Amino acid sequence: MDTLNYFSTRRTIRRYEPSRTVSIELIDKMLEDAARAANTGNMQTYSVIVSTDPEEIARLSPAHFNQPAITGAKAVLTFCIDFNRFNHWCRINSTEPGLNNLQGFTWGVIDTSIFAQQFVTIAEMNGLGTCYLGTTTYNAGQIAETLGLPSDVVPVITVTVGYPAESPELQERLPIGAIVHHSRYVNPSDDELREVYSEKENLESSKQFVKENNKENLAQVFAEVRYPRAANEQFSRVYKEYLKNQGIAL
Structure with missing residues (x-):
């Protein structure tokens, strides 16, 4: 890994070596390091569900429209806002949390995104390829059901991981x-x-x-x-209804 030029040459990888697995131990260590990322009030209102079993990944794939990046992935990480853990902690300590609103949700999205990006950088510096799936919020309810997410846990980001089986051209960026x-x-x-x-x-x-x-x-x-x-508004309605059912008032 050329760390000096890592950021200027970074590529999204959607195709992975089929014979090379990614160990749970490596993923856990990278997540432990990624969790050192900055977050609001050091509350860490996020969790990540790691899927490495091919059958588990297959069950998640339809929610992401069976993109090659997920069907061929060796690990799929679903990063979620997690108010469930924080809320429970507050209540067993005789206080009522107040994060289920637009401000708390915004904090959660920001902190979960920073956590996910820190993981992606660490993974790629370890020779892995990654791809963000923008479909997570399209079918959040379906993903939540597949992963058994409780109330107050909301999927916001999915990252697929594996050893690269491609070296695509650099994508252009605006000046x-x-x-x-x-x-x-x-x-x-x-x-x-x-x-x-x-x-x-x-x-x-x-x-x-x-x-x-x-x-x-x-x-x-x-x-x-x-x-x-039309599609943006439809998926917005679906996601907003899901958030409402989770008790998050936007």
Whole structure:
């Protein structure tokens, strides 16, 4: 592992060596190190469910639309907001917790995300490949049922893990000037925005996306095909209803 250039050359890995397993001992040690990450009030309102058995992973796969990254994974880690443990601790000590609201939920999402990212960095520095699955909040209820999550435990992030069986090209990123603002936010002009997105739009893969989806430009592919409003609102309703059933008032 080239640690000096790790961040500038980091790749998401979706295909894993089928014959190489990832030991529970290694995963536990990496999670122990990852748990040193910063978190709100040192409450650690998160938990992670580690799935390594192929049958367990197979049961989780439909909730993630059977993506190759999960069907071929050697370990699947579901990172969750966990108010259950903290709430129970408070109540056996004669006090009533107050985290089941927007503020507490926001803390939980942030802290769970930091924990997950610290694990991903540690795993990749140990020669493993990882992939975040953005489908976790789509089917949170189904995932919770599969994993036997109690009330007040909410899945927010899934990471698949294995030894890499691919070395994909580096994905493009926006120029750093597009995302860094000094002193105050600077709203870009139309021409500046076109320049910012020009590299992404001119990639052959992007042009292919536009052509395949019969659209005029890449923005339309993102807004109308990949992440359309109707689908976003539908999954928002499903997730919000699940959170409501968990007693979290947003």
